[in-house]
Amino acid sequence: MLLGWSAPSGEQERLRTEFLEHLAGHPDGTDRGCGSGHITVGVVVFDRALANVLLTHHRGLGRWTQLGGHCETGDADLVAAARREAAEESGIPGIEVEPSPLRLDRYRARCRGRDLLHFDVQFAATAPPRAVPEPAAGGDEARWFPVPALPFSADESTRSLVRHALARRGLNP
Template sequence: MPDVFAITDPAGPPSPSAGEAALHADAVALLSGWTATSPAAAEARDRTLELLTAGPVAMGRSHRPGHVTASALVLDATGDRVLLCLHGKFRRWVQLGGHCEPADRTLAGAALREATEESGIAGLVVDPVPIDVDIHPVACQGGSLHHDVRFAVFAPPGAVERVSDESEALGWFPPDRLPEPLAGGTVQLVAPALAALRRRA
């Protein structure tokens, strides 16, 4: 019987897809040129840029040291209300958002996709300039970090939300009277999101 030898790939791990490479390049360019909205956001931006030196792998949830995610604070057309979801897993009110997907090409696009999927609202518009970056521990891969890049997203007049499978409830709230229990880091999105809305006017 002939000897059996293990076959190894001399080229190493597979190359990233064009989509993964594009999303990674967008994240690096976006954060490199971003003026942070707070000292904490500046520190999180710098740590996220350091994470991104790992390459496109840092955009996916399988990267245990941490991975980039995208989320959105949705405002109504007047800025009088923000849309939050009661997260089904950790039972806190939080902005919409989540992991990047293979079809995403930009972080702003990922945030818009997540907001659309989780709110059921058609016609949302994303401001392409981030309003915050936040790093927090999560249970992915038995313990990891989300490097969450956050955006302001604007709903059209008369928008009607629809609860998705990922949340227990959706609700509109005045920016100065957010519900409890509230996820850490959500309240800090209100001021820069309202500033983004004013820039659109």
């Protein structure tokens, strides 16, 4: 997917090259067990009107973020991983994930007790009409927020992802 993806900026192209180098050097580069870091997926989910965005309160980070997580063996590709993660974290079936990545992000996060690089391939998605988040028992909270009123704890990465997704649709956030 990343080989054929046209990065929207020079910075995104630099990240795309870094992601591809990581995968070329690590056959297990999508597995969370990869010692130098791994590919993950992020998903920003909007309602049909693009007026609200679905976020999850990540207990480990203590803030509201986009949905997403680790790739799993059964995922056919990154879009499937994004669709699965969005459904698992929100409890909403039928989320439509766009087939092309929106952007890339790279950050360090605790994973299995270690500080590892996460190479996050981020997607935009749309929930079915009148979707109500119902995360699994014991899961992180998920909630709709009006686009102009994201929670204070949402970091710049989440805010940037929302802006990029709306800009791709020709909207000025």
